[in-house]
Amino acid sequence: MRFLKPLLLCLFFLGLARAAHAQPMVMNTQSLSFGKFVATSGGSVTIAPAGFRTATGGVEVLNANTGNPAEFVVSDNDPLNASQAYILTLPADGTVSLTNGIASMAVSNFTSDPADTGMLTAGSQTIRVGATLSVQPGQAPGAYSGTFSIIINYQ
Amino acid sequence: MNTQLKFSAKIVAAALVASAAFVSLNASAVDGTANADATVVTALTVVENTRMNFGSFTNAAGVISMDTTGSRMNGVPTALLGGAAGGTAGQVTVNGSANATYTVSGTGGNLNAGGATNLVLSNIAFADAAAGSVGTIGAGGTQVLKVGGDLDVPAGAPAGTYTGTYTVTVNYN
Numbered sequence: 001m002r003f004l005k006p007l008l009l010c011l012f013f014l015g016l017a018r019a020a021h022a023q024p025m026v027m028n029t030q031s032l033s034f035g036k037f038v039a040t041s042g043g044s045v046t047i048a049p050a051g052f053r054t055a056t057g058g059v060e061v062l063n064a065n066t067g068n069p070a071e072f073v074v075s076d077n078d079p080l081n082a083s084q085a086y087i088l089t090l091p092a093d094g095t096v097s098l099t100n101g102i103a104s105m106a107v108s109n110f111t112s113d114p115a116d117t118g119m120l121t122a123g124s125q126t127i128r129v130g131a132t133l134s135v136q137p138g139q140a141p142g143a144y145s146g147t148f149s150i151i152i153n154y155q
Numbered sequence: 156m157n158t159q160l161k162f163s164a165k166i167v168a169a170a171l172v173a174s175a176a177f178v179s180l181n182a183s184a185v186d187g188t189a190n191a192d193a194t195v196v197t198a199l200t201v202v203e204n205t206r207m208n209f210g211s212f213t214n215a216a217g218v219i220s221m222d223t224t225g226s227r228m229n230g231v232p233t234a235l236l237g238g239a240a241g242g243t244a245g246q247v248t249v250n251g252s253a254n255a256t257y258t259v260s261g262t263g264g265n266l267n268a269g270g271a272t273n274l275v276l277s278n279i280a281f282a283d284a285a286a287g288s289v290g291t292i293g294a295g296g297t298q299v300l301k302v303g304g305d306l307d308v309p310a311g312a313p314a315g316t317y318t319g320t321y322t323v324t325v326n327y328n
Contacts, residue, residue: 036196036327038327100195143194144192149187152184
């Protein structure tokens, strides 16, 4: 038993060190909002990662509530990971929708800045995420909400 | 010996937990979840409740002003028949999203009695019928507006009933 104790202690601390090394934190600091609009004959509303909102079809956006991209902060306080490269995975089309009772609108074409891959700067990176909302003709008025997730993988 | 055995058992448990944490972090990525929202608002519509009516007047050249309370003022020498109360302000209902703000503007037009002479309607003005501020839909999804304007009467306009339209344009802010 005497030789087992130091060995297990080593394993224990090795495990802790490796766990800390492999763990970024992803904090959501701003929701994705498509703002207010009138549906009329339907179309789409797109929020770009930079924040610009555009509408297609019959959708008429209100200037009073312009919407905004989602914002995430990826951070890692381990100095070894200060410039860690990562891969960002955005939600696939068909997996996210906003609902209001029985009414819903699909959210697709997620885009981000930086796109796909990136590198932490001083252990941190802000990622802004936009998407396109599909609006049906005569879409029922009301407040729609939903959630989506992004995934960060260290390279 | 007994004490040492217990201690070792604890270490084994801790090592297992640490290894498990290490394995799971390596196997699954870290994710972040955000809320997303959108608000669909009711389209703005305007319905006329009461026709704007400048009443009766003589045909000397002048401008008749209908204010939003329905009171007429005349620019001499046109004479108003029936006095200040001889006309009616227009009234429209704006339907939209409760508590939303919007802009409203009016465009006048010509009033005609079938001949060549036009009475020109301009300076369309609005006031909230409930003395609130123009451009805010009420909690019930409507705002009632009184509508006034100026009517330019040319000298010697033939007697008759002149009719025409004005246009109300509303836009959400």
